Amino acid sequence: MVSLGSTQMHKEAGEAGEVCRRLLSRNKDLFQELGAKFRANPPKAIITNARGSSDHAGVFGKYVYATQLGIPVIAGSPSLASVYGAPMQVEGMLTLSISQSGQSPDIVRSAEALGKAGAETLAFVNVEDSPLARASTHVIALHAGPETSVAATKSYIASLVGQLALVAHWKQDDALLAELDRLPDLLEKAAQANWGTAFAELQSARGLYILGRGTSLGVANEAALKFKETCQIHGESFSTAECSHGPLALLGPTFPALVFVQDDATAESARHLITRMVDMGAKVLVAGPKIEGTLHLPVPEAHPLLQPILMIQSFYPAVADLALSLGCNPDQPPALRKVTETV
16 A cells, blocks of 8 residues: 555655756756747737646746736637647747647647747647657757656646746846745745645545636646546636635535635735635635635745745645545556547
């Protein structure tokens, strides 16, 4: 029987701090080069091209590009190229593909089609000699190293860090660049955070909501996926702005909520929703601020744009331990493979 803290998922998630060091160091010149290029000739829009955990990284990027650069972001639909062959009018836009393996045929075909249609193509990819890397004009290597657990961890974190570093150089944001220099140490601290006690409260959950807003919505989406694939618990992610409507009706003793709250303009509305859920008698876990009546999940102090990255770093070992406590193997979820080759 696998013991708590001993899975490949634990090991790989715990490597994220060192991965971050490599990514920032080895790509520094490239970040500066691309930042200068896009600063001189900004794209009219950014189209994300990804699936699964990488698509959740794109959601994080959507809010970073839009809030920090003022550039609209479109969530791409790979099927438009791979299945429908639909022509796209994307001249002057930037296609941003994200993938650990760089092998999924639909992501590769979408990058190729958008490039032929006039978009500039950039890929964040872990496997540097992959088909996606070859299909893209610019490639930023994630430098995550081999990732063998089916559940992505360090490669997902690397894709968040890579996008944030690109934006920091693009914007020439010295304060954010300085915070990124601290990030590897902060990730190592976050990896040691004790979320396990609070997560033990989820053993009887038949399902749960995972909530975020803005930059934390992407990590809420990622956490919901991890509950499904590692714990076989149905987690559903929402923006806190959407949860105030019909979804609240499901909350109850066996249907709790996990809320990611970063210290930015979304925090006040999140607090109001959390207070409302607590008043309803719901069990609520909160990553970020301490709120009366909730189970607190500590997050290291950091720039608000870094906080969602630190939250997902603390989340991974906690959800892996929860999976083991439920008799699941997070490294080998049933019916899943490491590389999903969607056509």
